[in-house]
Amino acid sequence: MHTVTITICGIMLTVLAVFTPVSHAENVPDKISIESLQDLYAPVAFGHAQHITREKDCAVCHHHTNGAPASEERCIRCHKGGHEVKSMGCKSCHEKDPFSADVVNDRFRKNKSFHLDKPGLKASYHLSCVGCHKKKGGPVACTDCHALTSSGDAFYRTGKFAPDPAKAGKTGHH
Amino acid sequence: MKQFAQKGQVDSHYKDSDKKQWTLMEKLFLGLTPQQYIAQALLNPVNWVLAVIFAIGLPIIAGRFFFGLNWVTHSSNDYPWGLFLGFGLFCMVPLSSSGFQLGTACEIFGRHDLEPIERIGLLNGLLGYLFAVIYLLVDLGQPWRLPYPMAVAFGPASVLFLVAWHVATYLSVQVAEVSASFFEWIGWPLGKQGVRKMTLGLTVAGIILSTLHQGALGALFTYAPGKVHPLWYSSSFQWLHFFVSSLPGGLCMVIAVSTIARKTMAWRCDDRLKNNLDKLTISLAKGASMGLATYFTIKMIGVAHSNNWVYLATGWGAWFIFEIAAGVILPLLIFMYAIPRNNAAMVRVGAFITVFGVVLNRMNTAMICFNWKLPYREIPHWREAIIAITIFAIYIVVYRFILYRLPILYKWKEEPVFEAVAVPSRSGMAVAYKEAIAPVASYSVAVEESYTATGLSSDESGRRGL
Amino acid sequence: MSGISRRKFLCATVVGGAMTTLGSICGKGGKAWASGSFEGYPDGMGVLVDLTRCIGCRTCEAACNKEQKLPEPDRPFSDQSVFNTKRRTDEGHYTVVNKYDSEQGPVYRKMQCNHCNEPACLTSCFVNAYTKTKEGAVVYNGNVCVGCRTCMVACPFNIPAYSYSSATNPLIKKCIFCHETRLKKGLPPACVDACPQGVLTFGHREDLIKLGHERIRNNPGTYVDHLYGEKEVGGTSWLYLSGKPFEQVGFDTTLGNEPIISNVKDFLGFVPMVLAIWPALFTGVHLLATKGKDHGSDHGEDTPVQNEKEGPRS
Secondary structure, three states: OHHHHHHHHHHHHHEOOOOOOOOOHHHOOOEEEEOEOEOOEOOEEEEHHHHHHHHOOHHHOOOOOEOOOOOOHHHHOOOOOOOEOOOOOHHHOOOOOOOOHHHHHHHHHOOOOOOOOOOOHHHHHHHHHHHHHHHHOOOOOHHHHOOEOHHHHHHHOOHHHOOOHHHOOOOOOO | OHHHHHOOOOOEOEOOOOOOEOOHHHHHOOOOOHHHHHHHHHHOHHHHHHHHHHHHHHHHHHHHHHHOHHHHOOOOOOOOOOHHHHHHHHHHOHHHOHHHHHHHHHHHOOOHHHHHHHHHHHHHHHHHHHHHHHHHHHHOOOHHHOOHHHHOOOOOOOHHHHHHHHHHHHHHHHHHHHHHHHHHHHOOHHHHHHHHHHHHHHHHHHHHHHHHHHHHHHHHHHHOOOOEOHHHOOOOOHHHHHHHHHHHHHHHHHHHHHHHHHHHOHHHOOHHHHHHHHHHHHHHHHHHHHHHHHHHHHHHHHHHHOOOHHHHHOHHHHHHHHHHHHHHHHHHHHHHHHOOOOOHHHHHHHHHHHHHHHHHHHHHHHHHOEOOOOOOOOOOOHHHHHHHHHHHHHHHHHHHHHHHHOOOOOOOEOOHHHHHHHHHHHHHHHHHHHHHHOOOOOHHHHHHHHHHHHHHHHHHHHHHHO | OOOOOHHHHHHHHHHHHHHHHHHHHHHHHHHHHHOOOOOOOOOOEEEEEEHHHOOOOOHHHHHHHHHOOOOOOOOOOOOHHHHHOOOOOEOOEOOEEEEEOOOOOOEEEEEOOOOEOOOHHHHHOOOOOEEEOOOOOEEEOOOOOOOOOHHHHHOOOOOOEEOOOOOOOOOEEOOOOOOOOOHHHOOOOHHHHHOOOOOEEEEEHHHHHHHHHHHHHHOOOOOOOOOEOOOHHHOEOEEEEOOOOHHHHOOOOOOOOOOOHHHHHHHHHHHHHHHHHHHHHHHHHHHHHOOOOOOOOOOHHHOOOOOOOOOOOO
């Protein structure tokens, strides 16, 4: 039964996972389809070039993975010069399954206090995108970036799965 | 009213005219024929009011069990306890503390002058508890599981666990106490003797159980420190507030009930009660005024202890002041005025107000001032109110049914012939008993026994002369 | 009148006391463990809720509905109009998100059972229907529940709801941390899994407390310097960070740090005292009150007007 739930949640997680590894400027893709979480929502058609034009600085999203100096104050304490990594994608660091028993036991128990707060992959995407969109007035509603799929409709009880308004109010008073 | 006067013929096993015994049916019909009984019942307007209440209320009670609590209450998750517990349980129980108080006064403190009213006190206690449990049964989601805390699953860390066990035990104690009058009425002296032997044990058990569960009902609210308004809440004293206020509550309920009984069923009261009632009422009121004064003091200590004076300036404070002024200080003043003047009528007014005051306090704690931080008050569903009224009407009917029949308001007359036979054997029993324990008993016990034996025989001979 | 001697009275008193004890012995025995300060099971899990991250998408509500097989909602989970009123948990919703307006924009607050270290529902239940599992969940056994709803009165967070709509098997309905289907298997609850915004962090409660304070320290000015649930009513498995004062976003900040059971201790401590003292006290009073009188056969000076012997009891 929880497989169902995992699927549902996995859907969302999966949306994020498809950053093609790019470590050289000439390989920077103009369009990226973020589709590894596509279940409740269809893949996100991410305008990479558009974001590059707008932001200029890769480190706005790719914090300390592109060789640029780390931007966050607490990261600078260790990662002064920054360092280049093989994969620029979020999923190479941010776990798709951040709350599995292994991750929970491992990450938290090793007392890596500066990395304690590393969000999972899905959270990383959303925090990064929605956080910035909020600040800069970008779209923030769920369906602004990704459309609901049919299973998403079923999950949120919307579209053709919407509750019958005639039956509303049958359960649960305050 | 002439038909009423006919009732009350049954006050012994034997019809006055001849030596024929009343049959059980005749006892049930108060010595009337069924036709006469129904005729007089139809003449009583109270019965018509009750009939209307039952006609509406009983189907709704049945509906509650078919359609669920959803159908009769607002099924509120914020106010899980409505009228059934707020009124039914939390008000009926303190008003029923009369049983243990009169038992204590008569049996422990030796106040035998109170005996004409003792049985009303005991019956009032029994019925109050019984109907508190009936209200509870209507309110419980799964009433058929009520015995679970006794048999299936134990939650000993819970105050309610204590209440459940104590109310159950105390109900049995009260059934035993009241059964003495039932055994007299039904004509089973052995049963009565058995109960008599247990009287003191039952009475002491009653004190313990009452202290604890009257207090426990208050302690239940200490689970909700943030929900009960601070003026009605005291972590340290909540149980004391409930226990102490139950004392005047129970005594005044007896005054109220005896007043109503004296007015509406005078035919059933014997001279012993009629001639003593004013005096007894004032005696009870003395006790009640002590209780009220103590209650007022500890209420103030409660407010001072938590330093809640600031709340007095709010709307809640005004309501609190009304409760204390109208429900505690006013009856206290009435008692202080009326008792020295032997004004029983005024004392009765004070008693009714005290009952109102206790009810108001419990309703405030459980419902009106509960969830004071929430923006809305829960107004009970109309069906909930009707069920509460209907159960109270059943309470009145059962109360009246018993008062009409059992020797509560009057004294059962033993039959002279029977007594003559009984005397030697009973004295003999007492003497035999004395002999049996004499070797191991202390001097005083032996002396007491002989007193008792003498007392018995002189008593019996006196009665034989009647 | 039947000549009950003092000796018999003493016996009767003991019997009476024993009867009472029958009903209370478990009471005083069992209560002890509930008091004191229980810090939670060492390996107990918890969830850290960061209100600053929540965008009110209600995905957690949808996930809960699906995982717990709750009834169909009145409105779609994507419907934002539910935020027009403040909702609470009920039989169809084990978790709800409410919206609080502030000058800096809306703040959303998810509520569900906080899974207290010393749950008031558990300690108030007279059939022991609740259990605090070693994983940290407060779970409920519907097979023994009588339906008194004291747990609903006792819960300081107003979480347990009742399925009033059922006539034959009404039960308490509340979040159980997905204990049966997920937590027991080492999985996070469905809402945590579903949350896109990283509002919910699942982990060992001890670690989450560290993490919460870490986050406050690392993000100066972002958070109120308080981890709600770390100490409230004895500590809860669910912990909250907020950018707004907690009382402005629907939290009760007046609950104090003592577990609810501490309020009841005064009374519970009194119970064995009554059991021990009352029988002796009232026996003594009885002996004093009836000194020189033969209790039961002599009525003293206050005998009622009738000189007829009083018989019914005593």
